[in-house]
Amino acid sequence: SKEDLTDGQMSLMDHLTELRSRLLISIVVFVVLFLLCLVKIGDPSSSIADQVYLFLQKPLADLLSERGGRMIFTGLHEGFFTQIKVAFFTSISISLPIILMQVWKFVAPGLYKNERNAMLPFMIATPFLFILGAAMVYYMVIPLAWQFFLSFEINPGQGALPIEVEPRISEYLSLVMRLMFAFGLSFQLPVVLSLLARIGMIDSQFLKERRKYVVVIIFAAAALLTPPDPI
Numbered sequence: 738s739k740e741d742l743t744d745g746q747m748s749l750m751d752h753l754t755e756l757r758s759r760l761l762i763s764i765v766v767f768v769v770l771f772l773l774c775l776v777k778i779g780d781p782s783s784s785i786a787d788q789v790y791l792f793l794q795k796p797l798a799d800l801l802s803e804r805g806g807r808m809i810f811t812g813l814h815e816g817f818f819t820q821i822k823v824a825f826f827t828s829i830s831i832s833l834p835i836i837l838m839q840v841w842k843f844v845a846p847g848l849y850k851n852e853r854n855a856m857l858p859f860m861i862a863t864p865f866l867f868i869l870g871a872a873m874v875y876y877m878v879i880p881l882a883w884q885f886f887l888s889f890e891i892n893p894g895q896g897a898l899p900i901e902v903e904p905r906i907s908e909y910l911s912l913v914m915r916l917m918f919a920f921g922l923s924f925q926l927p928v929v930l931s932l933l934a935r936i937g938m939i940d941s942q943f944l945k946e947r948r949k950y951v952v953v954i955i956f957a958a959a960a961l962l963t964p965p966d967p968i
Contacts, residue, residue, distance in 0.1 A: 755843060756843060759839040759840070759842065759843045760839075762835075762839055763832070763835065763836045763839050766832045766835050766836070767828055767829065767832045767836075770827075770828035770831050770832050771824055771825060771828040773785060773828075774786045774789075774823070774824035774827050774828055775820065775821075775824050784820075784824075785824075785827060786820050786823040786824040786827060787820070789823050789826070789827045790819075790820070790823050790906075790910070793823070793875075793910060793913050793914075794808065794906075794909065794910075794913075796875070796879045796880050796883055797883055797904065797909065800880075800883055800884065800887060801887075801902075806901070806902070806903070807903060808903070808904050808905070808906050808909065809903050809904075809905055809906070810905055810906050810907065811905060815905070815906065815907050816906065818907070819906050819907045819910055822907070822910060822911070822914070823910060826914050833864055833867070834864050837860055837863065837864060838860075840860075841856075841857075841860050844856075855935065859928050859931065859932065862927070862928055863925060863928055866921075866924040866925055866927065866928065867921035867922075867924060867925065868921075869924055870917070870920035870921040870922070870923060870924030871917040871920060871921050873920055873924075874913075874916045874917050874920045875917070878916065878920070879913065879916065886902070887902060889902075890902060930944070
């Protein structure tokens with residue numbers, strides 16, 4: 738009966754059937770969104786993937802527009818596969834909340850009410866923090882990073898040949914998407930720490946005692962992994 742299912746008395750076959758239905762819903766949502774991102778209506782650059790591409794390359798376009806910069810692709814297939822990557826990135830970003838909801842619906846019936854109340858805020862916070870990390874990359878980190886990288890250009894003069902950047906679209910978009918993904922994951926740290934605290938692996942005293950060491954490690958890692966810029 739439905740009451741039995743709610744009480745967690747599902748058989749192994751019932752669990753597998755439920756898991757299959759949740760996976761099927763997630764896959765169908767992702768595939769439909771992926772195809773919608775590639776559909777072009779009227780204007781050749783009117784697909785969702787094209788609009789996302791224009792949005793992602795805008796920070797660089799703003800910096801290069803003053804001297805008429807451009808982006809290139811060096812392989813016949815590169816433009817097509819770049820659009821596939823953008824469509825995949827867009828569809829997985831849009832479908833992530835729906836996928837998390839399906840995971841929650843599969844897991845929630847096996848939890849007690851107090852456990853469901855404890856887990857639900859984390860399910861809501863995860864996509865919100867991921868979007869916050871991606872937004873920080875786009876609006877704060879990328880403009881600073883692109884200005885730093887473009888500083889290595891050399892203008893013609895004094896017998897020197899000019900050095901100008903002409904970024905490949907595949908490399909540029911891969912870098913942007915990796916940065917967004919990395920920052921989105923790093924913004925999950927509050928969720929991870931809260932979960933570890935709930936299961937008793939750490940507490941506030943543990944974090945306080947080790948905070949100064951963590952700050953030093955973060956500064957050291959930032960000095961090694963990023964350009965020599967305080968921000």
